[in-house]
Amino acid sequence: MSSYNGQELRGRLFVVEGIDGSGKSTQLDLLHKWLMSQGYLVVFSEWNSSPIVKTTTKRGKKRHLLSPVSFSLIHAADFANRIHAEILPALQAGAIVLADRYVYTAFARDAVRGLSKDWLRRLYSFAVKPSLAFYFDVPLDEAVHRIMEGRPALKFYEAGLDLELADDPEESFRIYQGMIRAEYEQLVKEFDLVRMNATDTLVRQQKQMRELVKPHLKGVMRADRGSIRDALKEQGLAGRYLLEALRKQAQA
Numbered sequence: 001m002s003s004y005n006g007q008e009l010r011g012r013l014f015v016v017e018g019i020d021g022s023g024k025s026t027q028l029d030l031l032h033k034w035l036m037s038q039g040y041l042v043v044f045s046e047w048n049s050s051p052i053v054k055t056t057t058k059r060g061k062k063r064h065l066l067s068p069v070s071f072s073l074i075h076a077a078d079f080a081n082r083i084h085a086e087i088l089p090a091l092q093a094g095a096i097v098l099a100d101r102y103v104y105t106a107f108a109r110d111a112v113r114g115l116s117k118d119w120l121r122r123l124y125s126f127a128v129k130p131s132l133a134f135y136f137d138v139p140l141d142e143a144v145h146r147i148m149e150g151r152p153a154l155k156f157y158e159a160g161l162d163l164e165l166a167d168d169p170e171e172s173f174r175i176y177q178g179m180i181r182a183e184y185e186q187l188v189k190e191f192d193l194v195r196m197n198a199t200d201t202l203v204r205q206q207k208q209m210r211e212l213v214k215p216h217l218k219g220v221m222r223a224d225r226g227s228i229r230d231a232l233k234e235q236g237l238a239g240r241y242l243l244e245a246l247r248k249q250a251q252a
Contacts, residue, residue: 011091018136021143039222047101068113138198
């Protein structure tokens, strides 16, 4: 069960983590579809998606203006907004929240950029504790192959070019992702992340995820009973996709 400030929440929070190209997003999407088919109200949240700071982040990245500290603080602001505007209300109402990347992404990426791990833990100390967090472990060469095969060019920060690891974007990306992967190894131990073999078949990975998630669903109300919908509606949140509802509110 997820918790916040020592209080248990009615909903559940499931998180996926991993380096780029690990296949975590695909598995989370499959889990999403399965939970929906079982009648649960599911809310999806992803890293760096808050409308409040997204424009600032995009501008800073485009002009290569972000220092490691500003890069970290902008993402922390994004995360804080999503926690209090979408994740926490959904969990309080009894919904299931699926997060594509969570605080562990910041812990890994920001540590690689030289920021204090203790400082990062304090910065994100307000985060809701997940019911379950998966780490999709993939060999570095396989991850790089998957990314380079599907993208025409790497972005500046995505490739870690701000760290001056190498002049060539692909080589910089390889080194950068290797450093992040090493950080994840420590996070798996520190936070008891569930290690998934990301080179296994899609079917076997998904089957394992569902088996691990099932015990955490005990007591969670289903969307077709109406009570969760009513609870969300009382907090001004409607629909199966909370993020979409928030976007509509921001545009109104």
